[in-house]
Amino acid sequence: MKKLRGTPSARYIVKNLVVLAGVFSVFVLLVKANTGYDLLFNKLLQERAAQQQYEDLSYDDRREIKLGYNFTYLQLLRSRTPETAVILMPPDSVFRKPDGEHAFIDYWITNRGWASYFVYPRRLVYSDDLGAGSSHLRPTHVAIVHYWGYDKLAYPVDKKYPYDVMPF
Amino acid sequence: MEIAGLFITFLFGVAIVNLLAYQLPVGEKMGYAWPVGLGANALLMFVLDLCGVSLRHVALVLAIELVLIMVLAVYILRRYRPPVQIKSLLERLFPINLAWIFLVGIAVFLVYVVTARALFWPVYIYDSIYGFDFVAKAVAQEGTLHNAIFDPQHPLYSLRSLYPPLVALNFAFVYLLGFETSHVVVVIFYASLAVSLYAFLTRVTTHLGAAFYTVLFLSVPELFNFASLSSSNPICAYYCAVGLLALWRAVDTSSHADLRIGSVLIVLALWTRPEAIVFSVVAGGLVLWWSIRQKRVWSVLIFGAACLVFWGSWQAYLHGVLQVTGDQPMDFMLTWDAGKLSRMWSRVLEVTFHGAYYGAVVYLFVAIVFLNIPYFGKQRQTLPLLGIIAVAWLLYLLVFYQLDTDFMPDSTDWIGDAYRRGLFNFIPLMLLYCAASIWSRTVFEFVERWLATDKPPVVE
Numbered sequence: 001m002k003k004l005r006g007t008p009s010a011r012y013i014v015k016n017l018v019v020l021a022g023v024f025s026v027f028v029l030l031v032k033a034n035t036g037y038d039l040l041f042n043k044l045l046q047e048r049a050a051q052q053q054y055e056d057l058s059y060d061d062r063r064e065i066k067l068g069y070n071f072t073y074l075q076l077l078r079s080r081t082p083e084t085a086v087i088l089m090p091p092d093s094v095f096r097k098p099d100g101e102h103a104f105i106d107y108w109i110t111n112r113g114w115a116s117y118f119v120y121p122r123r124l125v126y127s128d129d130l131g132a133g134s135s136h137l138r139p140t141h142v143a144i145v146h147y148w149g150y151d152k153l154a155y156p157v158d159k160k161y162p163y164d165v166m167p168f
Numbered sequence: 169m170e171i172a173g174l175f176i177t178f179l180f181g182v183a184i185v186n187l188l189a190y191q192l193p194v195g196e197k198m199g200y201a202w203p204v205g206l207g208a209n210a211l212l213m214f215v216l217d218l219c220g221v222s223l224r225h226v227a228l229v230l231a232i233e234l235v236l237i238m239v240l241a242v243y244i245l246r247r248y249r250p251p252v253q254i255k256s257l258l259e260r261l262f263p264i265n266l267a268w269i270f271l272v273g274i275a276v277f278l279v280y281v282v283t284a285r286a287l288f289w290p291v292y293i294y295d296s297i298y299g300f301d302f303v304a305k306a307v308a309q310e311g312t313l314h315n316a317i318f319d320p321q322h323p324l325y326s327l328r329s330l331y332p333p334l335v336a337l338n339f340a341f342v343y344l345l346g347f348e349t350s351h352v353v354v355v356i357f358y359a360s361l362a363v364s365l366y367a368f369l370t371r372v373t374t375h376l377g378a379a380f381y382t383v384l385f386l387s388v389p390e391l392f393n394f395a396s397l398s399s400s401n402p403i404c405a406y407y408c409a410v411g412l413l414a415l416w417r418a419v420d421t422s423s424h425a426d427l428r429i430g431s432v433l434i435v436l437a438l439w440t441r442p443e444a445i446v447f448s449v450v451a452g453g454l455v456l457w458w459s460i461r462q463k464r465v466w467s468v469l470i471f472g473a474a475c476l477v478f479w480g481s482w483q484a485y486l487h488g489v490l491q492v493t494g495d496q497p498m499d500f501m502l503t504w505d506a507g508k509l510s511r512m513w514s515r516v517l518e519v520t521f522h523g524a525y526y527g528a529v530v531y532l533f534v535a536i537v538f539l540n541i542p543y544f545g546k547q548r549q550t551l552p553l554l555g556i557i558a559v560a561w562l563l564y565l566l567v568f569y570q571l572d573t574d575f576m577p578d579s580t581d582w583i584g585d586a587y588r589r590g591l592f593n594f595i596p597l598m599l600l601y602c603a604a605s606i607w608s609r610t611v612f613e614f615v616e617r618w619l620a621t622d623k624p625p626v627v628e
Binding site (some may be wrong): 007008009012015016023027030035036040044047054055060066067111112116117120121123125137 | 284290306310316324325349383393
């Protein structure tokens with residue numbers, strides 16, 4: 001014989017609704033009383049809006065939104081060099097100038113490990129390290145940052161851009 | 169390929185969990201499956217790498233796992249001959265009332281939001297980019313842990329790159345499967361934490377209570393944030409917290425299955441982050457306690473040897489193969505500095521009771537501890553759990569006290585950074601303690617009884 005559960009009584013349904021209302025009230029109270037849940041609730045709404053706003057963007061474009069122009073520049077190095085490239089980077093001082101023209105990318109890019117992640121398997125060699133003799137890698141390209149780097153090339157360049165990457 | 173590859177690691181975990189602890193309820197085994205499967209997956213990749221096999225052959229890794237799944241399945245089916253009881257299983261898993269459905273709905277929604285967020289955004293946090301995700305990218309590119317990051321002439325590693333390889337290898341695994349982000353691994357552990365915690369909670373409270381505490385866990389703001397980032401903290405929290413819970417129950421119920429699974433989780437924790445050493449010490453104490461009560465000295469010896477082998481294997485690899493040293497910024501000589509301790513302690517209190525980090529969980533836990541004080545003598549089950557939390561926390565604080573810092577405002581904020589995320593390891597333990605308390609049980613059992621009086625009867 002098949003076992004069936006009887007139809008729920010009105011009383012059972014009301015009791016269920018009362019417990020549901022109680023649980024719901026606890027969570028509303030928590031969201032209102034605790035800054036953490038309030039932030040989380042707002043984050044859920046913001047996240048939904050952000051995902052709708054950026055859903056057509058590629059993964060790299062989304063990363064640019066999170067990481068800014070540092071990533072844009074490193075992506076330029078990545079897209080314009082072969083995987084085996086060893087790229088000469090400017091001295092840290094070039095990235096640390098406080099004027100507006102250098103605000104395009106910031107000193108985060110001087111963090112060797114962090115910056116290398118975005119161009120890997122290409123290698124970054126910083127001029128400061130070459131001077132200190134701590135790197136054995138021979139650069140194949142030079143990173144142009146605010147016109148720094150053109151003087152390293154043994155050939156003339158007709159059209160110069162402030163940010164670029166050139167082969168030696 | 170992406171989904172199939174992850175599903176194979178899940179099945180791999182199911183097979184191993186059934187081998188270790190067939191007697192456990194299905195819900196618990198589902199919670200354990202993926203973390204154990206991914207842990208074993210990392211171990212297999214490490215062994216293949218040592219044997220000189222390129223890890224870029226991810227199909228080979230999956231093929232070996234499939235063969236092992238089949239061998240284990242045949243062994244388990246022959247040994248246990250399990251009867252198929254899907255109907256009774258479904259009835260036990262879904263005790264329907266509206267509040268429970270609402271709470272489970274919130275839990276599923278939170279996991280969905282974390283998953284959607286994790287898959288939408290690429291990896292961008294500093295710790296991962298200059299740490300395990302970079303190692304993972306290099307493993308996926310070069311097929312070995314011994315890659316360009318560890319080139320002694322041009323090193324690109326940070327302290328986090330030298331963490332034990334479980335996280336980096338699994339991140340590499342998902343990249344090799346074709347995923348664009350390693351976030352998916354962290355999401356799996358977040359969801360597994362929820363399933364495992366729910367399964368543990370149902371042993372100490374009603375299903376409604378279990379759902380309530382599971383939602384409290386999933387909505388811990390700091391954990392919710394980190395679950396969709398490329399962070400190793402939720403992964404470590406799974407192994408440490410669930411491992412300790414399993415060992416606590418092994419001691420409480422003299423269960424061999426819990427002892428085996430708990431020990432495996434703690435050993436895997438040691439392959440995740442260095443902080444797991446603290447939890448493995450507490451776990452070692454629990455296994456020792458179990459061994460003394462059961463008069464089985466081999467258990468504690470095997471556990472100790474497994475911990476040493478796992479931790480030692482990575483340290484030997486670092487020194488012998490990669491030839492790098494993972495020096496921790498710690499002073500191993502115990503020294504007394506009242507000023508340092510005072511500054512650290514005030515920062516610890518500030519972070520621990522910060523509502524924006526852990527929501528109501530820490531407050532609830534402290535309130536329940538105080539309410540339980542009159543009943544300490546009668547709490548055979550929960551008092552040891554409180555002891556585990558207290559000892560682990562004190563040891564954890566000792567590690568921070570021994571760090572080479574003065575905790576002055578202008579120095580590295582270890583408490584606001586590492587400790588803050590390290591508290592994830594304690595949250596499941598705290599919530600289980602709350603749920604098992606007489607106060608919580610009284611409330612939820614009353615609600616369930618009140619509902620049950622008008623429940624429609626079963627008719628033939």
